[in-house]
Amino acid sequence: MDRTLGSNEADAAPEAGAGKQARRSATMRRRLCEAALDVLCEVGFQSLTTPMIAARAGVSRGAQTHHFATKTDMLVGAFEHLLQSWDEARHAAFGGRNLGEVPFEDYLRFVWREIFSKPSYVAALELMLAARVDRELGDRLRHALDSPASQRNLRWRQLLRFPDVRKEEQFQYMTLCLLRGMAIHASFNRSDDVNEAVLEAWIELAETVIAVERPERSVAAATERPRRKMRRVPGA
Amino acid sequence: MDRTLGSNEADAAPEAGAGKQARRSATMRRRLCEAALDVLCEVGFQSLTTPMIAARAGVSRGAQTHHFATKTDMLVGAFEHLLQSWDEARHAAFGGRNLGEVPFEDYLRFVWREIFSKPSYVAALELMLAARVDRELGDRLRHALDSPASQRNLRWRQLLRFPDVRKEEQFQYMTLCLLRGMAIHASFNRSDDVNEAVLEAWIELAETVIAVERPERSVAAATERPRRKMRRVPGA
DNA sequence: TTTTACAAACAGTCCAGTCTGTTTTTAATA
DNA sequence: TATTAAAAACAGACTGGACTGTTTGTAAAA
Numbered sequence: 180m181d182r183t184l185g186s187n188e189a190d191a192a193p194e195a196g197a198g199k200q201a202r203r204s205a206t207m208r209r210r211l212c213e214a215a216l217d218v219l220c221e222v223g224f225q226s227l228t229t230p231m232i233a234a235r236a237g238v239s240r241g242a243q244t245h246h247f248a249t250k251t252d253m254l255v256g257a258f259e260h261l262l263q264s265w266d267e268a269r270h271a272a273f274g275g276r277n278l279g280e281v282p283f284e285d286y287l288r289f290v291w292r293e294i295f296s297k298p299s300y301v302a303a304l305e306l307m308l309a310a311r312v313d314r315e316l317g318d319r320l321r322h323a324l325d326s327p328a329s330q331r332n333l334r335w336r337q338l339l340r341f342p343d344v345r346k347e348e349q350f351q352y353m354t355l356c357l358l359r360g361m362a363i364h365a366s367f368n369r370s371d372d373v374n375e376a377v378l379e380a381w382i383e384l385a386e387t388v389i390a391v392e393r394p395e396r397s398v399a400a401a402t403e404r405p406r407r408k409m410r411r412v413p414g415a
Numbered sequence: 416m417d418r419t420l421g422s423n424e425a426d427a428a429p430e431a432g433a434g435k436q437a438r439r440s441a442t443m444r445r446r447l448c449e450a451a452l453d454v455l456c457e458v459g460f461q462s463l464t465t466p467m468i469a470a471r472a473g474v475s476r477g478a479q480t481h482h483f484a485t486k487t488d489m490l491v492g493a494f495e496h497l498l499q500s501w502d503e504a505r506h507a508a509f510g511g512r513n514l515g516e517v518p519f520e521d522y523l524r525f526v527w528r529e530i531f532s533k534p535s536y537v538a539a540l541e542l543m544l545a546a547r548v549d550r551e552l553g554d555r556l557r558h559a560l561d562s563p564a565s566q567r568n569l570r571w572r573q574l575l576r577f578p579d580v581r582k583e584e585q586f587q588y589m590t591l592c593l594l595r596g597m598a599i600h601a602s603f604n605r606s607d608d609v610n611e612a613v614l615e616a617w618i619e620l621a622e623t624v625i626a627v628e629r630p631e632r633s634v635a636a637a638t639e640r641p642r643r644k645m646r647r648v649p650g651a
Numbered sequence: 652t653t654t655t656a657c658a659a660a661c662a663g664t665c666c667a668g669t670c671t672g673t674t675t676t677t678a679a680t681a
Numbered sequence: 682t683a684t685t686a687a688a689a690a691c692a693g694a695c696t697g698g699a700c701t702g703t704t705t706g707t708a709a710a711a
Binding site for chain 3: 436479
């Protein structure tokens, strides 16, 4: 906010010479994206303005328009920055660990705690809803999500390992939709009363589904009943 | 849009005299609320403006500000109008029928089809998200939801009839959150590919839960195991 | 005649995008 | 290495437009 950069002492020592401009540029872009995300969280999409972001980042409007020509550019940048921060959080929590050895409960609690329950996720939802009527924004947000989404699919493959991939995908989307809905609920009803219980209930339900869809003991069973519907669980 | 009202022939015949002003007022308010909702669906919360609404309703801005002094007033009005339209849709589908005799699947498919999958629901979500940073809007939307929400609780009581009310509430919120999330998914990813499958999967899962939580045969069982956790279903 | 319903213009604010000008970095050349 | 031209980074003002809330004025109802 009040940290000056560029002119005086900030980068007097750090590596001068090659690619200095590239570094300056990257720093500035990151700073603007962070500011944009902050502003988005604080005042919401409705009253977010580009001057606000520039002020928050402590840079001139000229610098902002140089790096992000339009408001949409700025928003997409903030969105990408958020996606990246999720990657970082995941890396901090699980590193390169194979998710196959992470219990479903642990992973679910992680994504809820570190992603969906944060205000920044609600901010992302605002963007996604705004995309409904802003074609360009929508296309660009979807594009930004392309790679992260397919990487997420891979992670959930590791995590769940259902023999029936379609079932697995359904289960993944179901969980995601549930978390999204919970995020809204938490945001709208200031009290987080039910969410903890719902999360717990879903974990139990999910573990049941997992147990049914993925019978650990016999690998053969995986191919024995392919394409089976997610049917009534008891029956015994 | 081009229907004039008030000045010429619109209400020449209809009952004149007592409460004429009240009727005029109610008509105008309804018209404005409908227009507001239309505009909200079409252009989104971000670019919705009060002049747009007045134009859409085909009335002067003076009339609008007379009935809805501020933009927030207008939005709350639109929200209440939407809630009311849900009541009407429900009444059209189930009348005064006791929901105890309506299969869960039927009811769920109804709310998805007639409420959550509509663009107007996404518009409502936009309002609810905007409420995150607009205290007044939030308070008023929550207030508008007070009565409908408690009525919804009663309906779900009828529908589910879990002996354990806490479990039932959890299940209700879980379903609601899931539907919310699905609505966003459908809105953001133009293709509705997975939603149908997810809905079906949830119905199956839900029926399992219902069967476990509500053992029809022995009413005594209801009190036999109270407060039981929604546990693994198989086990036989 | 007093209140309510409607009409239309107005005032103040503020935003997005553009444009002109200045400084820093880079690359090319001597 | 020193010099210089080009390009990129940054600064800040300006414009055209539009929106919200208000106000003044008129017709209809109570």
